Amino acid sequence: MEHASASEGDTLASPIGRASGGDEPDGARWQRLLAEAIRDPQELWRVLDLPPAALPAARSSAKLFPLLIPRGFAALMQVGNLNDPLLRQVVPLAEESQAHPGFVRDPLRESGAGHAVGLLQKYQGRALLVTTGACAVHCRYCFRRHFPYADLPRGRRWWSDAMAALAADPTVSELILSGGDPLTLPDSQLAALADDASAIPHLRRLRIHSRLPVVLPERVDRAFLSWLGASRLRPVVVIHANHANEISDDVTAACRRMLEAGAVVLNQSVLLAGINDRVDALAALSEALFRAGVLPYYLHALDRVEGAGHFQIEEGTAAGLVREMAARLPGYLVPKLVREVPGAASKVPIPW
Ligand code: SF4
CATH class of the missing domain: 3.20.20.70 (Aldolase class I)
Structure with missing residues (x-):
């Protein structure tokens, strides 16, 4: 079913993705979660158990535009699925180095x-x-x-x-x-x-x-x-x-x-x-x-x-x-x- 909720399928257990919050003051919590976001392709591959063959291309594409994914967002993705619709939005892929006619660095000038x-x-x-x-x-x-x-x-x-x-x-x-x-x-x-x-x-x-x-x-x-x-x-x-x-x-x-x-x-x-x-x-x-x-x-x-x-x-x-x-x-x-x-x-x- 297309409209799968985040809890359906084989998604990450919450301790990886969602912090408990505890007694942190407002402001401190989201800033800490942002600081803890995934920035390294290898860490993303580890957390989501992604196919190792795609990792080298992810590393080189992340050099052009760095990877950045909050862990709570990653927790909504299906483990092991490089085609997960949330992951596809944020994962660096080999396709990014392919030239396409009309695609430029500053499309809105x-x-x-x-x-x-x-x-x-x-x-x-x-x-x-x-x-x-x-x-x-x-x-x-x-x-x-x-x-x-x-x-x-x-x-x-x-x-x-x-x-x-x-x-x-x-x-x-x-x-x-x-x-x-x-x-x-x-x-x-x-x-x-x-x-x-x-x-x-x-x-x-x-x-x-x-x-x-x-x-x-x-x-x-x-x-x-x-x-x-x-x-x-x-x-x-x-x-x-x-x-x-x-x-x-x-x-x-x-x-x-x-x-x-x-x-x-x-x-x-x-x-x-x-x-x-x-x-x-x-x-x-x-x-x-x-x-x-x-x-x-x-x-x-x-x-x-x-x-x-x-x-x-x-x-x-x-x-x-x-x-x-x-x-x-x-x-x-x-x-x-x-x-x-x-x-x-x-x-x-x-x-x-
Ligand atoms: S689409 Fe919006 S949130 Fe995503 S990288 Fe661009 S400015 Fe940032």
């Missing part, structure tokens, strides 16, 4: 764009702030897998410049925190940022794009929820899950906590060959999200980044999948099929 250097980028009514280059997981299909995050400016200066630009533009009603992943930042910094933003009268919403509620649901702790729920700005959290197996009980609970704190919680996915390119998988994801109180928002066509060509799905196939979803599900469980186009002010819908 960000290197010349404002937010590529950490500055504010404006869309109609919205402003986007790249808060950090860090993530809690490295998705092999990420369009920023070659991004020079080390060049991002550090410290408060760029942030205060961004706030000044926001305050000066009354047309902006929503601030989007992006990255990397903004929830890799400590709550003290995020709360200060939310405070500064809420002092700008024309801002009404604070949107956070994050994969942490999915790959490290412990991140949704009291410290996070307290500033999120206390802000004058209406919070919107856009999580990122691609397969129903990612929506574990812990992830469901984390989403419910965000809803209880007053956030609107949406999901965006990427359509990925070998992971979610069947209507059963996509429908199961929408149903699992809905059970967690989350609405499917976007289904992205893959950004054509070098090293990710093996995830590609033709647009005609993608459109057919969404047509099948629409025939099977209520409209609110059918995400918008879109593609990012360099320079476009918003995502471009793919007709189906």
Whole structure:
């Protein structure tokens, strides 16, 4: 059955993947879990008992884009199965070194764009702030897998410049925190940022794009929820899950906590060959999200980044999948099929 829960099949026992938490203060626990994430291919192979023949290629692909997988996320994967749909998203493979026509290092041409250097980028009514280059997981299909995050400016200066630009533009009603992943930042910094933003009268919403509620649901702790729920700005959290197996009980609970704190919680996915390119998988994801109180928002066509060509799905196939979803599900469980186009002010819908 496609919609297998994390507890079905031969998955890791919880002591490997899930820490007990104990008396750790908020903030300390998720930061420790992130510090303990799997970074070495050999360790991943050991934990998941993967076929040794694929390890050398994993080692060389991880040199191009490092491996990073929280142990709790690894615990949702089937032991011994290199084709597990969660593992395929994050495991370095030999296919990453194959060239594919049209796949380039900077598919969205960000290197010349404002937010590529950490500055504010404006869309109609919205402003986007790249808060950090860090993530809690490295998705092999990420369009920023070659991004020079080390060049991002550090410290408060760029942030205060961004706030000044926001305050000066009354047309902006929503601030989007992006990255990397903004929830890799400590709550003290995020709360200060939310405070500064809420002092700008024309801002009404604070949107956070994050994969942490999915790959490290412990991140949704009291410290996070307290500033999120206390802000004058209406919070919107856009999580990122691609397969129903990612929506574990812990992830469901984390989403419910965000809803209880007053956030609107949406999901965006990427359509990925070998992971979610069947209507059963996509429908199961929408149903699992809905059970967690989350609405499917976007289904992205893959950004054509070098090293990710093996995830590609033709647009005609993608459109057919969404047509099948629409025939099977209520409209609110059918995400918008879109593609990012360099320079476009918003995502471009793919007709189906
Ligand atoms: S979490 Fe998002 S930004 Fe980070 S590697 Fe994955 S897709 Fe890229």
